[in-house]
Amino acid sequence: MAHIRIINPNTTASMTAAIYRAANDYAAVGTEVSACQPASGPVSIESHFDEAVSAVGVAQEVLKGEREGNIDAYVVACFGDPGLLAARELTRAPVVGIAEAAFHMATLVSTRFSIVTTLGRTGIIAEHLLEQYGFRHHCRRIRAAEIPVLDLEHHPEVAYRRIVEECCRARDEDGIGAIVLGCGGMANLTQEISREVGLPVIEGVTAGLKLAESLVGLGLYTSKHGDLDYPRAKPFTGQFADFSNL
Numbered sequence: 001m002a003h004i005r006i007i008n009p010n011t012t013a014s015m016t017a018a019i020y021r022a023a024n025d026y027a028a029v030g031t032e033v034s035a036c037q038p039a040s041g042p043v044s045i046e047s048h049f050d051e052a053v054s055a056v057g058v059a060q061e062v063l064k065g066e067r068e069g070n071i072d073a074y075v076v077a078c079f080g081d082p083g084l085l086a087a088r089e090l091t092r093a094p095v096v097g098i099a100e101a102a103f104h105m106a107t108l109v110s111t112r113f114s115i116v117t118t119l120g121r122t123g124i125i126a127e128h129l130l131e132q133y134g135f136r137h138h139c140r141r142i143r144a145a146e147i148p149v150l151d152l153e154h155h156p157e158v159a160y161r162r163i164v165e166e167c168c169r170a171r172d173e174d175g176i177g178a179i180v181l182g183c184g185g186m187a188n189l190t191q192e193i194s195r196e197v198g199l200p201v202i203e204g205v206t207a208g209l210k211l212a213e214s215l216v217g218l219g220l221y222t223s224k225h226g227d228l229d230y231p232r233a234k235p236f237t238g239q240f241a242d243f244s245n246l
């Protein structure tokens, strides 16, 4: 039995529920999935600033999970993987970011992939992650459907069509074998888009869930030898006072 906690770093509860449903549909027998989002922060994450603010919320949700004491792994369900390394410092449980998970999965089924994300301005965030994780040469192109994140909920039909159109352009122009969907809010679209586009389509919530299950199943944990060791205890002031002496 593994309990996997999925953290939606934005504060839109309906997106958290959609992310939970998508993950739970793929959970193995014996896996318990739970989902949460920070009490405060951006309703959607579409910029460096949104990422920076949401990273604090991710850390707070991991600390809550640690206090509960029964979480075997965490998934950070925003394509920018906000606060991923900081979250890993706070727990021995594996912590999987959906971008990193999707990149790994895509390279297991194709030598090259393209990313289709929401707004073009978030593309640089994915580019930085490709570099950081060592996947830069696997990714042919970072494309955007040019839809705000919450349009996935507010205008799903329009959003779906724009995503499929961009996926078809990627299939026809980029010399790729697979597509990575670049938003946690796209988690429930994978199968439909894959059928329509005729390529393996990977999105990070379900990829992250299955990788988290594998890490737990292998008995792997976040190393506390080196830079992912727990933070040195120290006082924190002001609104972060509850981070004191972790």
Ligand SMILES: NC(=O)NC1=NC(=O)NC1=O
Residues within 6 Å of the ligand: 010, 043, 044, 045, 046, 077, 078, 079, 080, 117, 118, 119, 122, 149, 182, 183, 184, 185
């Ligand atoms: N590229 C993105 O759209 N990232 C995201 N913003 C969110 O609020 N959730 C995501 O996955």
